[in-house]
Amino acid sequence: MAGIKGLISAIVQFLTDQLQDGDITADSRESLEVAIQCLESAYNVQASDAPANFNLYQAYKNTVDNAAPNLSPEASAETKAEAERLKNEGNALMKQDKHHEALANYTKAIQLDGRNAVYYCNRAAVHSKLGNHALAIKDCHTALSIDPSYSKAYGRLGLAYSSLEKHTEAKESYEKALAMEPDNESYRNNLHLAEDKLASLRFVREHLPNLHGVDLSTLLSNPALMNMARQMLSDPVMQNMVSNIMSGNVEEGARMEVLIEAGQQLAQQIQNTNPELVESLRRQMGDNPDDPEPPQQN
Incomplete structure (x- = not known):
């Protein structure tokens, strides 16, 4: 026991x-x-x-990473050549934005030579283009089971996780890709984006858990609102404001003023660009000006 x-x-x-x-x-x-x-x-x-000194998640990862992949039999030289031709044709189709045709080519290449990590990684790229991010993740993991040092597979894995809003997994994937290619600016930039999104989520959870009884997690599930918030957070002035709050550079008494200012800026931007969203949020919070006055309670 x-x-x-x-x-x-x-x-x-x-x-x-x-x-x-x-x-x-x-x-x-x-x-x-x-x-x-x-x-x-x-x-x-x-x-x-x-x-x-025991980390359950790391123990699990070590087991998975060290497990021998269930590979298909070694293909003949002739079969490998045909698979490579299909892959190259798929690459050409991708450049022409013929994603479904490219997907078919990569799948045929995999059927001929299931031991080639590149074919799975290329098919993952098509899946991402088509919005099939779960399938992209599966193909990236298969590619990495064949070649654990395949940095591009980690990069595409990070992209798929980001697309599914799984920023922790995306961050881990980009870190591994960057460790293998330290000079890759794309991996570095994507890693910073994942870190920024995680920091924003932590900030909202820790500093703005609830607003007048309205669960912010419900509001932030609104795609239009989240898109505007991301655009706003990309502004250098706003980034500096949030950074100062999170780092403690703003005095306790001034933090609420800063948060109010940030909220006012976001509200003004939403009002200017999407008044329909404002009305939707007002209804959600029970603050629709067209609603009758609530009855007085005795």
Whole structure:
């Protein structure tokens, strides 16, 4: 039982660490908290009971990374040549934006030579173009199981995760890609973008958890609002403002004024560019000026 308790406490530790991650929704956070409480109660353990210097996630990653890939039999030289021809043709089709045709070519190449990581990575690029990000992730992982040092596969994996708003996974992927290609500016820029998005999520969670009873996680699920917020956060003045708040350079008494100013700027931008969204938000918050006055309570 001691071994089982050690495993459960390691799971509790992992779930507790996830609560500190900015890349998590309010609903997921609540579910994790319930799961932690259930495990602690059922097994009478706490996160602090986990074995010292043991990281459950890293242990899992090591197992997966070191697992032998389930590869198809080695292709003949003639078959490899045909697969390479199909891949090159697929590359040409990609340049012509003929994505579905390119996808068919890469798939045929994989069927002929399933041990070539490039074919999976190229097909992942097509999947991303077509919006099939989950399939892109699967192909990137297959490519990396064949060639763990394939930096481009990590880069495309980061892109797919970013597209699914999984910024923690995207950050990890770009870090690995950059470690293999330290001079690659694209990987470095994408890594910074993932880090910025995680920082923004943490800032919202820690400093703006609720506004007059309105759950901001619900508001921020609005694509139009999130797009405007991202555009606003890309402004150097706003970035400096947020950076000062998060770093503690703004005095406690002045932080609310800064937050109010930031909110006013965002509200003005939304009002100017998308008044329909403003009306939608007002209805969501019960602040529609066209609604009748609420009845007086005795």
